[in-house]
Amino acid sequence: MSSDKIKNIEHTLLSDNYYILNKVNFDYLMKSGIWVNQMREVYDRGDGAGILLYNKEKKTVILTKQFRMPTFLNDNENGFLVEIAAGMLDKDNPEACVIRETEEETGYRLKEVKKVYEAYSSPGVMTEKMHFFVGEYTDDMKVNEGGGLDSEHEDIEVLEIPFKEAVSMLNNGEIVDTRTIVLLQYTIIHKLLD
Numbered sequence: 001m002s003s004d005k006i007k008n009i010e011h012t013l014l015s016d017n018y019y020i021l022n023k024v025n026f027d028y029l030m031k032s033g034i035w036v037n038q039m040r041e042v043y044d045r046g047d048g049a050g051i052l053l054y055n056k057e058k059k060t061v062i063l064t065k066q067f068r069m070p071t072f073l074n075d076n077e078n079g080f081l082v083e084i085a086a087g088m089l090d091k092d093n094p095e096a097c098v099i100r101e102t103e104e105e106t107g108y109r110l111k112e113v114k115k116v117y118e119a120y121s122s123p124g125v126m127t128e129k130m131h132f133f134v135g136e137y138t139d140d141m142k143v144n145e146g147g148g149l150d151s152e153h154e155d156i157e158v159l160e161i162p163f164k165e166a167v168s169m170l171n172n173g174e175i176v177d178t179r180t181i182v183l184l185q186y187t188i189i190h191k192l193l194d
């Protein structure tokens, strides 16, 4: 992290109640050559990883459905969101995280996953970088019912749906999670289920 367009960076902690919210003050050198002072609130929850599971024979994908309060507060009628399996890295590397989260959330124990993208989730506000994976699943990889961790009050529904139906949900606006859109589009572009 270094830039000759930025100086005097100061962090002020606004909240460390659960994750970390800082006010970051800095001087920024405009294209015009003038230094201006700027402030940004930056939310730090660490990085995340997510995966689209697909089955080549059945031409199905595994998605999850769960309540997301921030979406309920902003226009998502009942607050439930259809998503890829995903979680925060905690202390794991992205691959280990995505294998752990897949088993916790969907009940499938994966052997192999393929990293396809790395991208910032919401670059104006959050530090979070998201690691995107795809992975093949088969019925015999199912080791439990999934659903998430009771200890964290996760209440996740596991959806196994035809890929065609997932694409319809993408096109008719039923899927409104960016990470899920990204991986469904990846699957279309790279013809994983043609």
Ligand SMILES: Nc1nc2c(ncn2[C@@H]2O[C@H](COP(=O)(O)OP(=O)(O)O[C@H]3O[C@H](CO)[C@@H](O)[C@H](O)[C@@H]3O)[C@@H](O)[C@H]2O)c(=O)[nH]1
Binding pocket: 018, 019, 047, 048, 049, 050, 086, 087, 088, 101, 121, 128, 130, 152, 153, 154, 179
């Ligand atoms: N008590 C409390 N619990 C929280 C809070 N924020 C999150 N949690 C809990 O922390 C756990 C996080 O579960 P993960 O599966 O690791 O993360 P996720 O919420 O699915 O996050 C994934 O999706 C996010 C949304 O797009 C991504 O931001 C994230 O990187 C990851 O991919 C969940 O049980 C959630 O309820 C909070 O403010 N307070």
Ligand SMILES: [Mg+2]
Binding pocket: 085, 086, 087, 088, 101, 105
């Ligand atoms: Mg999750």
